[in-house]
Amino acid sequence: MSQHEAMVIVGAGHAGGRAALTLRESGFTGPIVLVGEESHLPYERPPLSKALLKGESSLEECSLFSEASFMASGIEHRSGVRVIGIDAERHQVALDSGVTLGYRRLLLAMGGTSRSLDFSGRRFSNVHHLRTFDEAIALQQRLKPGTRLLVVGGGFIGLEVASTARDRGCEVTVLEAGPRLAARALPERLSDALLTLHRRKGVAIHLGAQIDGIQGEGRVDSVRLLSGERVMCDELLVGIGMQPNLELAQEAGLATGSGIRVDRFLQTSAPDIYAAGDVCEFQRADGEFHRQETWRNAEAQGRLAALNMLGQQQAFSAVPGFWSDHYEFGLQTVGTLAPNAYVIERELADAGFLLLYLDSAARLQGASGWGIGNSIAKDIKLCERLIESQVVLPWDSLADVSVSLKSLLRGAHA
Numbered sequence: 001m002s003q004h005e006a007m008v009i010v011g012a013g014h015a016g017g018r019a020a021l022t023l024r025e026s027g028f029t030g031p032i033v034l035v036g037e038e039s040h041l042p043y044e045r046p047p048l049s050k051a052l053l054k055g056e057s058s059l060e061e062c063s064l065f066s067e068a069s070f071m072a073s074g075i076e077h078r079s080g081v082r083v084i085g086i087d088a089e090r091h092q093v094a095l096d097s098g099v100t101l102g103y104r105r106l107l108l109a110m111g112g113t114s115r116s117l118d119f120s121g122r123r124f125s126n127v128h129h130l131r132t133f134d135e136a137i138a139l140q141q142r143l144k145p146g147t148r149l150l151v152v153g154g155g156f157i158g159l160e161v162a163s164t165a166r167d168r169g170c171e172v173t174v175l176e177a178g179p180r181l182a183a184r185a186l187p188e189r190l191s192d193a194l195l196t197l198h199r200r201k202g203v204a205i206h207l208g209a210q211i212d213g214i215q216g217e218g219r220v221d222s223v224r225l226l227s228g229e230r231v232m233c234d235e236l237l238v239g240i241g242m243q244p245n246l247e248l249a250q251e252a253g254l255a256t257g258s259g260i261r262v263d264r265f266l267q268t269s270a271p272d273i274y275a276a277g278d279v280c281e282f283q284r285a286d287g288e289f290h291r292q293e294t295w296r297n298a299e300a301q302g303r304l305a306a307l308n309m310l311g312q313q314q315a316f317s318a319v320p321g322f323w324s325d326h327y328e329f330g331l332q333t334v335g336t337l338a339p340n341a342y343v344i345e346r347e348l349a350d351a352g353f354l355l356l357y358l359d360s361a362a363r364l365q366g367a368s369g370w371g372i373g374n375s376i377a378k379d380i381k382l383c384e385r386l387i388e389s390q391v392v393l394p395w396d397s398l399a400d401v402s403v404s405l406k407s408l409l410r411g412a413h414a
Helices: 014-025 069-074 133-140 157-168 188-200 247-251 295-309 376-388 403-414
Strands: 007-010 031-037 078-081 081-085 092-095 100-101 105-108 112-114 148-152 173-175 204-207 213-214 220-223 229-231 237-238 242-244 273-275 279-284 288-289 323-326 329-335 343-349 351-360 364-372
Touching: 007 014, 014 031, 014 069, 014 295, 081 247, 092 229, 105 295, 148 157, 157 173, 157 188, 157 323, 188 204, 188 323, 188 329, 188 351, 188 364, 273 295, 279 295, 295 323, 329 376, 364 376, 376 403
Parallel strands: 007 031, 007 105, 031 078, 105 273, 148 173, 148 237, 173 204
Antiparallel strands: 081 092, 092 100, 112 242, 213 220, 220 229, 279 288, 323 329, 329 364, 343 351, 351 364
16 A cells, blocks of 8 residues: 555544444545454444353454455454554554554544552452453353352443343442442432342442452452451452543644543544544533543444544534443433433333433433333433424423323424
8 A cells, every 4th residue: 555545543442443334335445454452353342241241142243344244345454463653744653563554544543441450569360350352251251150259340330240240140249439339420310220229139239338458369369448348259340440542642742631632523633633432532512521431432433533534524413322231121321411400300110210401491401211121212212302402391291201202302393
């Protein structure tokens, strides 16, 4: 290939893989180089803590495309290598293999790295993280009936693994340092619903749990809490979030905050360099910069970044949202759950509910819900459309389940 005709994508995860596919689907016939540290083709991460961890899914089923379709696409996949430098002025990236690649446009979709506990330099064979396929398989092999699994972190990864582990017959304890579960992402009522469900399923959950020490040689045998309590374990999962991989961007002089900062077209502060996915920090309508670690965001930004790399100049305006499954229940959110919003509770069948977040003009800004299986998906989709319409809603009808959300949406288009 000539020096600067290639579209180069750093990070072969969901966002990077979706971008590569979109470039081809949109008619780009030039070279596409997808660079990733993992040996696998791009795959979706949500199944790692659920179906794949249960043994009900495979890597092929999680992959964005099959080996055959990938080969047919003509996308070059450089796996097991790492980009160690970006020269924005010369339009080049350097690989740890010693190779230098020239690019026409560059997409940074490096994701992040799991945060870990401070083990004071000690290494333990039974400590796990869950961000990659290989880590999921390693953990899956340890989750046998009767295994005592200790989960540090009461966020989504920790709780989804707790749910899967209980289904596999493990004894599970969750340590959460905060006063409630998933507090950074969820309103109190959803946190309470998660707490009640997991405890009912037999998970021992400790809120406000501060770790004071780790006991064991080669393997963690137990964790001592500041309260003096000692929690025994056979396996330990650290689920305390991720750190976006910003080093490359920072060394290249790109603007960063909690992620790589982009404009509304997902372009970074350097010409011809874009960012997408977990590592991307974009500006919301309220002017605040924000980063999202969700399937939905990786999918939308990967696709849009590719289109803009081709010169389409489409602004990113996707409504944020995510879902999480626990045993027979699921939760979903869409839009912005602003702490100063007026919240209306809408009670649903079988202990389900919706929380509707309105601004001072009675326009829907966000919604979250809880229900059996996928029962709330239709309501959340209607909420998304109501958010997009920005119609003024009747306060008294929103809590009344006999008034359908669909009828309110029809009113918006009347």
